[in-house]
């Protein structure tokens with residue numbers, strides 16, 4: 001046998017940063033994963049040697065120490081960059097740092113019509129995420145092997161503006177064509193950045209040039225706007241419009257992917273009850289079906 005690949009570190013590091021620079025507090029609620037890799041760690045697997053092992057507990061501590069001084073905790077990609085850069089700068093035997101950060105939502109409470117200074121509520125389980133893998137390149141270069149960000153778990157529904165017809169009809173088909181149906185999905189969107197290898201000393205400033213927060217807001221807005229306004233002929237067709245729009249909007253994006261479960265709502269046939277019409281254009285009573293669900297996925301790449 002041989003050690004094919006390895007990464008180790010701390011997962012599920014929960015961290016809340018409260019910004020108290022003014023009386024209007026802001027919060028960043030994060031779940032962080034930091035994984036280290038490199039040939040120096042091989043013997044920790046193969047020869048039970050811990051000489052080069054940075055304890056996962058120390059990795060966890062590092063997340064809190066850096067969050068204390070960081071000015072970019074609210075920009076996931078930049079904070080991930082700070083963490084990755086720290087491990088590569090501090091331990092010269094570390095060859096790769098792989099940082100994933102999930103940001104949980106807290107919406108500011110509106111009390112008596114006014115935004116409250118320091119009270120929040122969880123407006124959905126949707127999260128913003130980023131996944132950064134940086135390697136130590138030759139002669140002091142930082143090579144961003146991958147930087148991708150995501151929206152996970154954005155649950156949406158529209159009550160019309162969606163059809164599905166003209167699909168294959170054969171001996172396996174029972175689904176009726178429909179010109180007007182409910183469309184609901186739980187959006188997982190991922191966008192991949194193009195980041196060229198840069199000199200270590202320029203790594204942080206190079207990342208800082210990318211408008212990460214604007215891109216996140218824009219991808220979320222485009223996703224919702226396209227979902228709402230498209231006269232959807234299928235999940236596939238609407239997905240393609242969403243992804244294409246964001247590729248066109250942001251030159252830093254190489255690829256945009258969506259995974260859209262089709263969360264079905266079927267009109268209930270009530271004809272047994274006194275001939276009640278509730279199908280097709282008469283439908284307004286539906287049965288949500290948790291499973292099975294369709295799953296429509298695609299990646300749109302820059303030509």
Ligand SMILES: O=c1[nH]c(=O)c2nn[nH]c2[nH]1
Nearest residue numbers: 164233234235236262294
């Ligand atoms: O939008 C849809 N795409 C599909 O491929 C499909 N199959 N059944 N219903 C569907 N709806």
